[in-house]
Amino acid sequence: MGLELYLDLLSQPCRAVYIFAKRNGIPFELRPVELRKGQHLSDAFAQVNPLKKVPALRDGDFTLTESVAILLYLNRKYKVPDHWYPQDLQACARVDEYLAWQHTTLRRNCLRALWHKVMFPVFLGEPVSPEMLAATLAELDATLQLLEDKFLQNKAFLTGPHISLADLIAITELMHPVGAGCQVFEGRPKLAAWRQRVEAAVGKDLFQEAHEVILKAKDSPPADLIIKQKLMPRVLAMIQ
Amino acid sequence: MGLELYLDLLSASCRAVYIFAKKNSIPFDFQFVDLLKGHHHSKEYIEINPLKKLPSLKDGKFILSESVAILFYLCRKYSTPSHWYPPDLHTRARVDEFMAWQHTAIQLPMSRILWIKMLIPRITGEEVPAEKTEQMLTEVRTNMQLFEEKFLQDKMFITGDHISLADLVALVEMMQPMGGNYNVFLNSSRLAEWRMRVELAIGSGLFWEAHDRLMKLAEWDCSTLDPMVKEKICVLLQKFR
Numbered sequence: 001m002g003l004e005l006y007l008d009l010l011s012q013p014c015r016a017v018y019i020f021a022k023r024n025g026i027p028f029e030l031r032p033v034e035l036r037k038g039q040h041l042s043d044a045f046a047q048v049n050p051l052k053k054v055p056a057l058r059d060g061d062f063t064l065t066e067s068v069a070i071l072l073y074l075n076r077k078y079k080v081p082d083h084w085y086p087q088d089l090q091a092c093a094r095v096d097e098y099l100a101w102q103h104t105t106l107r108r109n110c111l112r113a114l115w116h117k118v119m120f121p122v123f124l125g126e127p128v129s130p131e132m133l134a135a136t137l138a139e140l141d142a143t144l145q146l147l148e149d150k151f152l153q154n155k156a157f158l159t160g161p162h163i164s165l166a167d168l169i170a171i172t173e174l175m176h177p178v179g180a181g182c183q184v185f186e187g188r189p190k191l192a193a194w195r196q197r198v199e200a201a202v203g204k205d206l207f208q209e210a211h212e213v214i215l216k217a218k219d220s221p222p223a224d225l226i227i228k229q230k231l232m233p234r235v236l237a238m239i240q
Numbered sequence: 241m242g243l244e245l246y247l248d249l250l251s252a253s254c255r256a257v258y259i260f261a262k263k264n265s266i267p268f269d270f271q272f273v274d275l276l277k278g279h280h281h282s283k284e285y286i287e288i289n290p291l292k293k294l295p296s297l298k299d300g301k302f303i304l305s306e307s308v309a310i311l312f313y314l315c316r317k318y319s320t321p322s323h324w325y326p327p328d329l330h331t332r333a334r335v336d337e338f339m340a341w342q343h344t345a346i347q348l349p350m351s352r353i354l355w356i357k358m359l360i361p362r363i364t365g366e367e368v369p370a371e372k373t374e375q376m377l378t379e380v381r382t383n384m385q386l387f388e389e390k391f392l393q394d395k396m397f398i399t400g401d402h403i404s405l406a407d408l409v410a411l412v413e414m415m416q417p418m419g420g421n422y423n424v425f426l427n428s429s430r431l432a433e434w435r436m437r438v439e440l441a442i443g444s445g446l447f448w449e450a451h452d453r454l455m456k457l458a459e460w461d462c463s464t465l466d467p468m469v470k471e472k473i474c475v476l477l478q479k480f481r
Contacts, residue, residue: 050390064337066340066341069339093309093312096313097304101305103340108344237379
């Protein structure tokens, strides 16, 4: 059994792993785990990842969770081009810096934007107050400003002249609010230009394929009561 | 000017960097940025790190934030013993896995406990609603259990027989509630034993030196608290209501 990747492309970190593997020609078996059907909570999946989250990787006897760890593992095992995670001490540190920073900032804000704008009302049938949504979108806006001012600045990509793991993680995060109908790139020409560059570096077809699911998030069929009850506590914990 | 580390040992991330540098005899200038006096908002510090957070590293013209990034940088630049960040593919992946997971699973909740149990009541004079406190404590207990079952298991340290960056980061974060007199190690002898092992591997002298400011937090005179910090705390209290 070769490399297996347990993914749902609804999930931001799953998209980053998927794009990275495909872009670098890394052969893998795709094991779909449908989050909206609660499949990540099944006993079968718990055997793969007791933390019950995607993405997860299985390589023979070795299983691994956390997209950043998975990306670094694939990076090292498959000897991909240097620009993804440079050998240069300082260039590498810049990528590490972004990958650490994003967990509690952009990742969190993008997740909340999707859930407050679309997933709670449409998928879980839970209304979200306009004040809550406005606060979430304001936080996202502030973080986007940080992304531009502190990370991107006047560079072609987040950490230098070439695309790296940082850009991959960031772009897949930003597509979350885009999937929710937020105009993340409007009025932000620097970010919009960066997005074009990242899409081109990844490959337009692959980029679009990876984002098909999230762009249809607002068409999620409403969850039935049983699924809703199963998912609710974990969703609330995830977006706090 | 050699290596400079901008730190306040009240912060768990700062303690990880401090302990690592000291343990590996990496020479550096300790630049104290007093969180309680709001010095992380000062003009001088904003020039170092516009995100106004600690720790920061300055190596000549190169400035770096995020403790995980700083630890990896120090490991590589100073060629520290390999057990800190093992070169084996799978073992290294385990460290990466923990370092990614801990941001939201350990660091945040542990930090919240200190706010809830100590900083917020001390500064605002008000307790956080019991329901919220209980919710936070449950989250911490759940995550400590996950840490034990998934990361530590029956091993001496997270990666096996030797201490690594993962143990260091885990422990300094789990110490954070101690500043508010809350000990997360009481429920599990396995975790308590691991805690002791990590302390000994670091060296008890260095470990407790790094935690001195945290342990003395209860004695702190909060009338010297920076008003901007006080305001932030009041805002935090509102979120918990």
